[in-house]
Every structure is written in C-alpha cells, then in structure tokens.
Amino acid sequence: MIRAAQDNRLAGGAIDRSRTIRFTFDGKSYAGHPGDTLSSALLANGVRLMGRSFKYHRPRGVLSAGSEEPNALVELRSGARQEPNTRATTAELFDGLVAKSQNRLPSLKFDAMAINDRFSNFLTAGFYYKTFMWPAAFWEKLYEPIIRKAAGLGSLSLQDDPDGYDKGFLHCDLLIIGGGPAGLAAALRAGRAGASVILADEDYIFGGRLNAETFAVGMQTGQAWAAATMAELQSLPNVRCMTRTTIVGAFDHGIYSAVERVSDHLAVTPAGKPRQILWRIYSKRALLCAGAIERPIAFENNDRPGIMLAGSMRAYANRWAVTAAKRVAIFTNNDDGHRTAADLLAKGVKVMAVIDTRADAPRIADCELLPDAQVTDTTGRLGLSYIHVRLGDGSERNIECGALGVSGGWNPNVHMTCHQRGRPVWNAEIAAFVPGESGTPGLTVAGAANGDFSTAAALRTGSDQAAAALRDLDIDAPALDLPQAEDAPINLQPFWYVQGGKGRAWLDQQNDVTVKDVTLAHQENFRSVEHLKRYTTLGMATDQGKTSNMGGLAIMAELAGKSIPEVGTTMFRPPYTPVPIGTFGGRARGKNFHPTRETPSHRFSVEHNASFVEVGNWLRAQWFTQPGEVHWRESVDREVRAVRGSVGVCDVTTLGKIDVQGTDAAGFLNKVYANGFAKLAVGKTRYGLMLREDGMAMDDGTAARLSEDHFVMTTTTANAVGVYRHLEFVRQCLFPDMDVQLISTTEAWAQYAVAGPNSRKLLQKIVDPDVDITNEGFEFMACREITVCGGLRARLFRISFSGELAYEIAVPTRYGDAMFRRIMEAGREFDVVPYGTEALGVMRIEKGHAAGSELNGTSTALNLGMGRMVSRTKDSIGSTLSQREGLNKPDALMLVGFKPVDSTHKVTAGGHLMTKGTPVDAKHDQGYVTSAAFSPSLNSSIGLGFLRDGGNRFGEILTLTTPLTGADVDVEVVSAHFVDPKGDRLRA
Amino acid sequence: MIINHPLLGPRDAQEFTYLGDASLIDRPDWEAADAQEQFYEYAYLRDNPAGEHRELWFHEIGDRSWLVVTRNTLTHEITSVEMARDVARSKGRSK
Structure with a gap:
C-alpha cells in the first residue's frame, strides 16, 4: 500500500500534530x-473525489464541513460493523478507520454507471413516472430488478449489528440546542442562575462557528473563549454538556429526542457501552442556537470535486489546517465569501480571484477581485481544473484552480422550529427564511438560527433569550458581562443561479436535481412546492435539502413570477440528521424485543421436550415430543387420544382471569355479558359471551360465582388486556356508581385443565379428603374454593373445553410448578399426558367450540350459533345493535362443521365455500372455513366455518376453494359438534 | 405528549392507551323508543374536529383510571384532564 503525504496541510488548526493516525480509503x-x-484528512492528502452521485454517477467531492453534507457519503468500517451512507464530514478519524466510496462500479475513478450521465436527457424529473408505465408485465420482470440494482448508495453488511444501543430519559428547565456563541452565552447565563440546563451539540467540541473563524471574542481568540466558557459550564453541577449529541426532533409538550454518538469515534465500542443512545429530553423551555447553513449558487457543472461552500473552505483551513487545493478561487454574492479569501491568503494559499456577482463588491481580501462577474462553467476530469468566468463587460476568462469556494448567503437553521407545524417567514435583508412566530411551543431561537449572523449578535441574543425563557419559569438570570466581538453585516445581494447554461447546474447534489429539472417540473405544471419536491425529488434525500431547497424555491418563484415567500417552503421533519435503525430499537431486539411471559409449567415443559408457541408475550407449550416421534402430528394425535382415552393436563394459566367483587358484581356481569348472570347460583360457573357495542362478538369465557358478591371471570389469552380495559371503561365511564371492583389475577393463579374420563380419579388423589368431587357432589359447571395436598388453598372448576369430563384447578402461582408435577405423579397409573395448545385446539374443533378464529371481529352471536343467548330482557353492551335487521337475515352466516367427502383430502382454514357448479367469485361466495385440524377421533380432516344459512344445510356437498394454492376439495356440511354432540361425556 | 393526570400529576402519554371521543360516555337508554337509532349514532357517528376535542384515555401502565382529556387536535395542546368517572357522574350516569 502506498502512503500518501499530507500535501494540502496548512499551519495552525485544532488538530493534534503530535500524533499521526492511519486510515484507509478505498x-x-x-x-x-x-x-x-x-473529509479533512482526505483533503489534507489531496483526495477531492469521494463518491459518485446517486443518479448520474457523476464524480463528487465534499461540499460542506458539517452534517448538512449531501455528497461525501461513504461506507465506514467493515464486516458486521459496516455502515453505509455516513457523511465523511462528521466521521471523526480514528486509528485503523476503514472507509470506502459508494455507488461506483468497479472503481471510484472509473465508474461504468457514469454512462447514465450521457443519458441525462432521459433521466430527468418524472423519469420513473413516464418511462415504466407500459407494458405492465415488464415492471416486475425487467424494470424493477434493474432499478433495484442501480439504485441506492451504500450497501448493507446483512449481518447482525454487533453493537449495543440504549435509550435514556433526561429532564431540564432549559434545553439549549447548539453550542456555538449563542448557545454558550445562553448556557452561561442560565447555568449561573442555577437553572437545570442541558447543552447539546452535534460536534465533538463546543464553540460551533467560533472553531472555524479567526475572530477574537473579547481579548481572546474565539476558540479560547469557547474553551474557557466550557470550563466554567462543566464545573456547574446544574449544567449537563453533551457533545456528539444531535437533537433530532421536537415533539409535543417540550419533549425532544437526541442521539448521542457515544462511541462512533472509537475503533470499537468499549465493552459494556452502547454505540449510541437515544435520549428523550423533557424540557420546560428550549432555546434553538443551531446556527445557519451556507447555500451554494447554481451554475453549469457546479458539482465537480473541489467546488465547496466558501464557509466550509474557511472551516477546513482554520479548524483543520487543510486546503482542498493549492490554488483556489471564490464565487460569492456577499461579504462573507471574501472572508474565506482573506483567511486562506493568511494561511499561504494562493487565491486566484474573488468573483463577486455584485457590481459594488467591496475589496476585503488582498487578491484579484472580479466584481459584477459570474462563474459560468467548470472543467476538469474527476476534479476541478478550471473555472470559466463571465465578466461584467461580457468578456470571458478561464481561471486555473483546484478548488472553488461558493457562497450564496446563509440560511438560518430553522429545522427544529418546523417540527410542530411551524412555518418560517421570509427576511428580505438576508434573503432567507427565519423562524416564524408559530413555531414549536416553548422553543425560542437565538443567534444565526434566527438570522442574527454576527458573533456579537449571537452572544447578545443567546444571553437575552435564555433569560427570557427562564423568566417564564420564574427564574431570575442576572445579565452577563458579554465580551466584544465582530458585528459586521454580510451585505448580501440575492443571486441564485447563473443563466445561459445548458441547465446542468446542480441544486440538490444528493438526489441529482438540476435547474433544468425544476424548469421541467414547472413546464409540466408541478408548481406547488410540495409537488415540485416530489416530482423532482428535490430535498428528499437524507440531507432533507439543507443546502439545496432554497435554490429550488428561488428558481420556481422566478418561473412562476412570484416572490419566494409566496411560493413558500416544504416541511422539515424529524429526524434532523439520519438516525440508525438500531438506535431507535435500543435494547428491544432479539429476545428483548418484547417481554417473555413463562407459564408456571414452563420448566416442566422444557424438561419434557415441549415445542413452544408465542401467544402475545406468553410462551405456551404447543406439544410434547416423545422419543420416536418425528412429525409434530404424531405428538398431537397421541395427546388427543390420551385425553379422550384416559386423562391429560394442560396449562391454561395464560387465559385472562379477572376478579370481580362488590355488591353489584352480578349486575355488572349482566351488563358486560350478553347472557344473564344475575341468577347464577353461588358455586356455579357459566359460559359468557361478551359483545362489542356494535353487536359483534368481542370475547368469551366463563364466570364462576364463588360467593354472592365475588366472581372470577376468564378471558381468552389474546384478549386479556383488551377485555380488562373494556371492563374498566364500562365500570368507570358507563356505570360509575356500581359497587364493583376489578383486578386482574392472571398472574396470581396457576391454572391447569385436567381432562379425560379418568380426570376425576386423578384429582381425587390431589384434593383433600373432605372435598367431594363426585358427580353428585360436584356436578358439571360447579365451582368451589377447596384445599389440596394437605391444606393448600385452591379453586376447582368443573368446566371443559375438550368436551371430556374435565376440571380446571387453580393454585397460587408459586405452587404452580409443584402442582403440575404432582398431577403428573398422581396420574401415572392412568398414563396421564401433558398436552399442548395444538391438542387443545384439535379437541375444541372436534367439540365445535368457537375460539379466536371464529371470534374474528366480524361474527355476531347469531353467526356463532348463540343468537338466543343474547338476552332481550336486560340491557347489556351490544344487545341493542345486535338486533339490527342486517345482522339477522335468514341467510346469515352460521357456524357449522365440514368433513371432506374423500377422507384422504384436507380441509384448509381460510378456504371459501362455493355451491357446486357456481362460478368461483365473491358474488357466489357461501362462506369460509375458520379452523381446521386432523381429528384423531374421526380419523379425518375436519373444519369449522361460517356458512350462509348453515343450520339448514347439513348433508350438502360444497366446494371448498383456495385460489391461492389452487386446491379445491369437496366437503360435506355437518354439525360443528363432531364429538359427543349430546354432551354425555361432560356430565359423566 | 404529557398528560397531567388529576391524581398522579404529569405522565408521559406512552403510559396511556387511547380510545377516542368522550361522547362514548353518553351511552343511550336501551329502553328508549328510538334506541336502535340512538345506539347507531352512539356507536358509529363521531365528530372529527380540527381543534378542541374531548377524548378518552386509559392509564393502562398506571392507575387504570379512564380520563377525559381535552386536547387540541391541531396543536396537541391539552387544556384539561378530568377523571372520566367524575365526568360520567356529572352527566347523570349512575348504575
């Protein structure tokens, strides 16, 4: 590898020359x-070419020295830590940094895709809309794959991100966004007043523009003043100073989000530290001191590497002691551009000329001044060699230079004031938008972000605005003795683009939008700024057009014959700068994506080869694989047969349990269940169907009356949270004076279904001797508080989901594991099996019990075959609207069962039912299958589903069609109760 | 957003779940002659104001209170927060 020298390094700067660090680029x-x-290190080494543009693959260099950078986007690091589209201007150099250019094939200097540039006439605004319309079939097969391959900039590693991310919460009286002169003065005033202050800056040192300038502040350099101020701020316990922290969004009620890049500047994230932290900052007041962003002037071929913003060129020279080339020139419409010339001259760089669009351009720097002149074009392969200048008298001149600093003025950084619908207003004096009155509530603005560009104004307004914000909070902040600082106006004459070119003058360099594209959009009548933005993609790249929007607006205004404020602006939206997805995710990834709830029998299940299924946050045993079982169906079929043949046990703890107590408990249940509960006897359980107010089924379960004023209700696992919320709504908002209290006891009780003909015999070994669970002493649907295992309190319910003689037994959760094992132990003589949710599902389908697939939000009690359960003699949620005519038509969908005519065929859930011989379309649709399973009891595939007028169609043969798979099966309509339709087993 | 809970003080909106228009408190009388019509309007018809809106929030990750929050849908400014139970009682709801 060749090691290049830092030929373009200048004297001075805020770099540590005592240490040299190595990095690679391509x-x-x-x-x-x-x-x-x-970017500063690459420029120091004479590297101007840093990337290829998005659409035309034009060679591009660095435009700016900050986070507004549209061009110099690179891939950082390698392997799993590879990060695409990182701005070279904000990436801090560290030893061993590996960077690569993007969007080039095969190399940055020779990019085959640059052929796109030759076809630029075809690739103008609206290209996609116009080109790929026809033929439709070509889209998927031809256009899309090509576009996908050609589009995008960086590439992903496709490996898991090895770094950690975190989230945190902060509170303060005053959040100060930006640590330049305005922010520092504000922090000093607020900090000395004892207010709780957060000062955040995206840079790795505070001082903002002071670090890039040669101005004095008081008797010190700007950098020295900033350092001294920071020393004091850092000594104040009430001030939190955060570097490398970007405020990315302003949200409601003073909440801001901030991204702190904890270890992006290090080779490897230190062990135990996050790479980045997403902070949520709760502020009482906030002050925006985010400065201003320089804007370019558009002219022909203004995107050559070496052409950059004049203020950035100055920042590179003063802060990083770097020039992009030995010979430079300046193109400006304001006095600030001249400062760059002066500062570079002072550093020994040859400034060939200052080209100023103004006829009355002042002489500020000691170099050639070309007033009333414009840069009309540039040349140079892979980097700037010459600029072509048109002088005021019409004559033309070529100037040899390797870098050109361009200044079209400065735009206050109003971004954060727009996140809450604030609209900026036009300030003609600086020809730029400044924050409007109706910005983000609680947020005020100071310094250049408000259009006050001089250092003195920044210090003064920062201090004043901090005091004003604290006054709102009744905190008195004594005035500061502010140092003297420069206070010059920038004297700008608006100038947006050089006329007379071919239109290949770049506005948005990141999205490759030119003056010609804006002109075309105007011709094709996309004239509102929002249309302009979307049609041309101007400002839609990751930089949100920070350097380009104004130019586009100005040209659109000119074409439309309107003023710029009449044309208006598009919205800035969070995030201010791109945020990695990992940072939004924080710790919530992989296993920690959501909490995991384990059932009381979880350990037993793991020990017994259970496969688990996620139900909400719960992990439930799906089936238990025994030695020799290869296919899951073998395990499930065995479990079903074991339950129906002898006895099995299933953990049903996950069903929601809600304790309902109070003298109005029964009345309350009467309101929330469609069927009646007032007359339910103590010691009895009843099935309850809960409707939504619109008459659709919401949930079902059981309610057991343990005493006159005490019920325990169950909900389905999936709806436990929603049902509880609904019950509280009914209690607090509809019947506020009912004497009833609710509490969720889902986690308090471990509950197991013990099902099968031998379940009673098994449980007799568990319950204490005085507990009578004979059929006479504890009949079907009985419930009772009992003791088990020698005095342990428990609840016993004789309810059955499987259709067998069955019980559910509940013990306090801490005894859950022991109880499950005790049941298995006691049941050994009956060959008891643990069974999972699949066997549970098979048995409820065999029994015709509705579950989540049937309670799908579109089914009524009538559809479910429970129409008569809806009491008309009382008021309950949903009872009135369930009587609507449209829901009670004679041919309404009814829950029925299906069997394939050929028992080797399969019933598929989701398939639709068609009368034989009718066309397969929505008009002839007869219903659909909601649940299906293989029934070991019937040795056939079976299904449940909704069928028009289903109750009167038993025996009919229908076609079950699933157009997605193309499989059609003949099925017979049967009763939903495949097993034990009379319920003899339940009552045995 | 921050919701100033009448009992618990300012709480982050993430602790709450949203239901919608506070008119859901005004559940009609099931025995009214035009109960079907009233319930239809109650269940389906909502105002969608650009501006002040009274709406129901449930402090789910908190004390499980239902609140009536008056919020400006344009600015998200919250001007009052009441216990829904108090609002229901003030409207004559009881058992």
Whole structure:
C-alpha cells in the first residue's frame, strides 16, 4: 500500500500534530491527526473525489464541513460493523478507520454507471413516472430488478449489528440546542442562575462557528473563549454538556429526542457501552442556537470535486489546517465569501480571484477581485481544473484552480422550529427564511438560527433569550458581562443561479436535481412546492435539502413570477440528521424485543421436550415430543387420544382471569355479558359471551360465582388486556356508581385443565379428603374454593373445553410448578399426558367450540350459533345493535362443521365455500372455513366455518376453494359438534 | 405528549392507551323508543374536529383510571384532564 503525504496541510488548526493516525480509503492508506474528520484528512492528502452521485454517477467531492453534507457519503468500517451512507464530514478519524466510496462500479475513478450521465436527457424529473408505465408485465420482470440494482448508495453488511444501543430519559428547565456563541452565552447565563440546563451539540467540541473563524471574542481568540466558557459550564453541577449529541426532533409538550454518538469515534465500542443512545429530553423551555447553513449558487457543472461552500473552505483551513487545493478561487454574492479569501491568503494559499456577482463588491481580501462577474462553467476530469468566468463587460476568462469556494448567503437553521407545524417567514435583508412566530411551543431561537449572523449578535441574543425563557419559569438570570466581538453585516445581494447554461447546474447534489429539472417540473405544471419536491425529488434525500431547497424555491418563484415567500417552503421533519435503525430499537431486539411471559409449567415443559408457541408475550407449550416421534402430528394425535382415552393436563394459566367483587358484581356481569348472570347460583360457573357495542362478538369465557358478591371471570389469552380495559371503561365511564371492583389475577393463579374420563380419579388423589368431587357432589359447571395436598388453598372448576369430563384447578402461582408435577405423579397409573395448545385446539374443533378464529371481529352471536343467548330482557353492551335487521337475515352466516367427502383430502382454514357448479367469485361466495385440524377421533380432516344459512344445510356437498394454492376439495356440511354432540361425556 | 393526570400529576402519554371521543360516555337508554337509532349514532357517528376535542384515555401502565382529556387536535395542546368517572357522574350516569 502506498502512503500518501499530507500535501494540502496548512499551519495552525485544532488538530493534534503530535500524533499521526492511519486510515484507509478505498484500500489506500493515508495519514491524519486526532481532531481530523474523514473529509479533512482526505483533503489534507489531496483526495477531492469521494463518491459518485446517486443518479448520474457523476464524480463528487465534499461540499460542506458539517452534517448538512449531501455528497461525501461513504461506507465506514467493515464486516458486521459496516455502515453505509455516513457523511465523511462528521466521521471523526480514528486509528485503523476503514472507509470506502459508494455507488461506483468497479472503481471510484472509473465508474461504468457514469454512462447514465450521457443519458441525462432521459433521466430527468418524472423519469420513473413516464418511462415504466407500459407494458405492465415488464415492471416486475425487467424494470424493477434493474432499478433495484442501480439504485441506492451504500450497501448493507446483512449481518447482525454487533453493537449495543440504549435509550435514556433526561429532564431540564432549559434545553439549549447548539453550542456555538449563542448557545454558550445562553448556557452561561442560565447555568449561573442555577437553572437545570442541558447543552447539546452535534460536534465533538463546543464553540460551533467560533472553531472555524479567526475572530477574537473579547481579548481572546474565539476558540479560547469557547474553551474557557466550557470550563466554567462543566464545573456547574446544574449544567449537563453533551457533545456528539444531535437533537433530532421536537415533539409535543417540550419533549425532544437526541442521539448521542457515544462511541462512533472509537475503533470499537468499549465493552459494556452502547454505540449510541437515544435520549428523550423533557424540557420546560428550549432555546434553538443551531446556527445557519451556507447555500451554494447554481451554475453549469457546479458539482465537480473541489467546488465547496466558501464557509466550509474557511472551516477546513482554520479548524483543520487543510486546503482542498493549492490554488483556489471564490464565487460569492456577499461579504462573507471574501472572508474565506482573506483567511486562506493568511494561511499561504494562493487565491486566484474573488468573483463577486455584485457590481459594488467591496475589496476585503488582498487578491484579484472580479466584481459584477459570474462563474459560468467548470472543467476538469474527476476534479476541478478550471473555472470559466463571465465578466461584467461580457468578456470571458478561464481561471486555473483546484478548488472553488461558493457562497450564496446563509440560511438560518430553522429545522427544529418546523417540527410542530411551524412555518418560517421570509427576511428580505438576508434573503432567507427565519423562524416564524408559530413555531414549536416553548422553543425560542437565538443567534444565526434566527438570522442574527454576527458573533456579537449571537452572544447578545443567546444571553437575552435564555433569560427570557427562564423568566417564564420564574427564574431570575442576572445579565452577563458579554465580551466584544465582530458585528459586521454580510451585505448580501440575492443571486441564485447563473443563466445561459445548458441547465446542468446542480441544486440538490444528493438526489441529482438540476435547474433544468425544476424548469421541467414547472413546464409540466408541478408548481406547488410540495409537488415540485416530489416530482423532482428535490430535498428528499437524507440531507432533507439543507443546502439545496432554497435554490429550488428561488428558481420556481422566478418561473412562476412570484416572490419566494409566496411560493413558500416544504416541511422539515424529524429526524434532523439520519438516525440508525438500531438506535431507535435500543435494547428491544432479539429476545428483548418484547417481554417473555413463562407459564408456571414452563420448566416442566422444557424438561419434557415441549415445542413452544408465542401467544402475545406468553410462551405456551404447543406439544410434547416423545422419543420416536418425528412429525409434530404424531405428538398431537397421541395427546388427543390420551385425553379422550384416559386423562391429560394442560396449562391454561395464560387465559385472562379477572376478579370481580362488590355488591353489584352480578349486575355488572349482566351488563358486560350478553347472557344473564344475575341468577347464577353461588358455586356455579357459566359460559359468557361478551359483545362489542356494535353487536359483534368481542370475547368469551366463563364466570364462576364463588360467593354472592365475588366472581372470577376468564378471558381468552389474546384478549386479556383488551377485555380488562373494556371492563374498566364500562365500570368507570358507563356505570360509575356500581359497587364493583376489578383486578386482574392472571398472574396470581396457576391454572391447569385436567381432562379425560379418568380426570376425576386423578384429582381425587390431589384434593383433600373432605372435598367431594363426585358427580353428585360436584356436578358439571360447579365451582368451589377447596384445599389440596394437605391444606393448600385452591379453586376447582368443573368446566371443559375438550368436551371430556374435565376440571380446571387453580393454585397460587408459586405452587404452580409443584402442582403440575404432582398431577403428573398422581396420574401415572392412568398414563396421564401433558398436552399442548395444538391438542387443545384439535379437541375444541372436534367439540365445535368457537375460539379466536371464529371470534374474528366480524361474527355476531347469531353467526356463532348463540343468537338466543343474547338476552332481550336486560340491557347489556351490544344487545341493542345486535338486533339490527342486517345482522339477522335468514341467510346469515352460521357456524357449522365440514368433513371432506374423500377422507384422504384436507380441509384448509381460510378456504371459501362455493355451491357446486357456481362460478368461483365473491358474488357466489357461501362462506369460509375458520379452523381446521386432523381429528384423531374421526380419523379425518375436519373444519369449522361460517356458512350462509348453515343450520339448514347439513348433508350438502360444497366446494371448498383456495385460489391461492389452487386446491379445491369437496366437503360435506355437518354439525360443528363432531364429538359427543349430546354432551354425555361432560356430565359423566 | 404529557398528560397531567388529576391524581398522579404529569405522565408521559406512552403510559396511556387511547380510545377516542368522550361522547362514548353518553351511552343511550336501551329502553328508549328510538334506541336502535340512538345506539347507531352512539356507536358509529363521531365528530372529527380540527381543534378542541374531548377524548378518552386509559392509564393502562398506571392507575387504570379512564380520563377525559381535552386536547387540541391541531396543536396537541391539552387544556384539561378530568377523571372520566367524575365526568360520567356529572352527566347523570349512575348504575
């Protein structure tokens, strides 16, 4: 590897020359110093070409020196830590940094895709809309794959991110966004007043623009003043100073989100530390001191590497001691551009000329001044060699230079004031938008972000606005003795683009939008700014058009014959700068994506080869694989046969349990269940169907009356949270004076279904001797508080989901594991099996019990075959609207069963039912299958589903069609109760 | 957003779940002659104001109170927060 010298390094700067660090770019090794960014180090090494553009693959260099950068996007690091589309201007250099250019094939200097640039006439605004309309079949097979391959910039590693991310919460009186002169003055005033302050800056040192300028502040350099101020702020316990922290969004009620890049500047994230933290900052007041962003001027071929913003060129020289080339020129419409010339001259860089669009351009720097002149074009392969200048008298001149600093003025950084619908307003003096009155509530603005560009104004307004914000909070902040600082106006004459070119003058370099594209959009009548933005993609790249929107607006205004404020602006939206997905995710990834709830029998289930299924946050045993079982169906069929043949046990703890107590408990249940509960006897359980107010089934379960004023109700596992919420709504909002209290006891009780003909015999070994569970002493649907295992309190319910003689027994959760094992132990003589949710599902389908697939939000009690359960003699939620005519038509869907005519065929859930011989379309649809399973009891596939007028169609043969798979099966309509339709087994 | 809970003080909106228009408190009388019509309007018809809106929030990850929050749908400014139970009683709801 060749090691290039830092030929373009200048004297001075805030870099640590005592240390040299090595990095590579596209495999080539370079040297830089601590304090460098990737872009400053590349420029120091004479590298101007840093990437290829998005659409035309044009060679591009760096435009800016900050987070607004549209061009110099690179891939950082390698392997799993590879990160695409990182701005070289904000990437801090570290030893061993590996960076690669993007969007080039095969190499940055020779990019085959640059052929796109030759076809630029075809690739203008609206290209996709116009080109790929026809023929439709070509889209999927031809166009899309090509576009997908060609589009995008960086590439993903496709490996898991090895770094950790975190989230945190902060509170403060005053959040100060940006640590330049305005932010520092504000923090000083608020900090000295004792207010709780957070000062955040995206940079790795505070000072903002002071670090890029040569101005004095008081008797010190700007950098020294910033350092001294920071020393004081950091000594104050009430001030939290956060570097490398970008405020990315302003949200409701003073909440801001911030991304702190904890270890992006290090080779490897230190053990135990996150790479980035997403902070949620609750502020009472906030002050935006985010400065301003310079804007370019558009002219022909203004995107060549070496052409950059004049203020950034100055920042590279002053802060990083770097020039992009030995010979530079400046193109400006304001006095600030001249400062760059002066600062570079002072550093020994040859400034060939200052080209100023103004006829009365002042002489500020000691170099050639070309007033009333414009840069009309540029040349140079892979980087700038010459600029072509048109002078005021019409004559033309070529100037040799390797870099050009362009300044079209500065735009206040209003981004954060727009996140809450705030609209900026036009300030003609600086020809830029400034924050409007109706911005983000609680957020005020100071310094350049408000259009006050001088250092003195920044210090003054920062201090004043901090005091004003604290006054709102009744905190008195004494005035500061502010230092003297420069206070010059920038004297700008608006100038947006150079006329007379072919239109290949770039506005948005990240999305490759030119002056010609905006003109075309106007011609094709996309004239509102929002249309312009979407048609041309101007400002839609990850930089949100920070350097490009104004140019586009100005040109659109000119074409429309309107003023810029009349044309208006598009919305800035969070995040201010791109945020990695991992940062939004924080710790919630992999196993921690959501909490895991384990059932009381979880350990037993793991020990016994259970496969688990996620039901909400719960992990439930799906089936238990025994030695020799290869296919899951073998396990499930065995479990079903064992339950129906002898006895099995299933953990049903996950069903929601709600304790309902109070003198109005029965009345309350009467309101929330469609069927009646007032007359339910103590010691009895009843099935309950809960409707929504619109008459659709919401949930079902049982309610057991343990005493006159005490019920225990169950809900389905999936709806436990929603049903509880609904019950509280009914209790607090509809019947506020009912004497009834609710509490969820789902986690308090371990509950097991013990099912099968031998369940009673098994349980007799568990319950204490005085507990009578004979059929006479504890009949079907009985419930009772009992003791088990020698005095342990328990609840016993004789309810059955499987259709067998069955019980559910509940013990306090801490005894759950022991109880499950005790049941297995006691049941050994009956060959008891544990069974999972699949066997549970098979048995409820065999029995014709509705479950989640049937309670699907569109089914009524009538559809479920429970129409008569809806009491008309009382008021309950949903009872009135369930009587609507449309829901009670004679041919309404009814829950029935299906069997394949050929028992080797399969019933498929989701399939639709058609009368034989009718067309397969929605008009002739007869219903659909909701649940299906193989029934070991019938040795056939079976299904449940909704069928028009289903109750009167038993015996009819229908076609079950599943157009997605193309499989059609003949099925016979049967009763939903495949097993024990009379319920003899339940009552045995 | 921050909701100033009448009992618990300012709480982050993430602790709450949203239901919608507070008119859901005004459940009609099932025995009214036009109960079908009233229930239809109650269940389906909502105002969708650009501006002040009274709406129901449930403090699910908190004290399980239903609250009536008056919020400006344009600015998200919250001007009052009441216990839904108090609002229901003030509207004559009882058992």
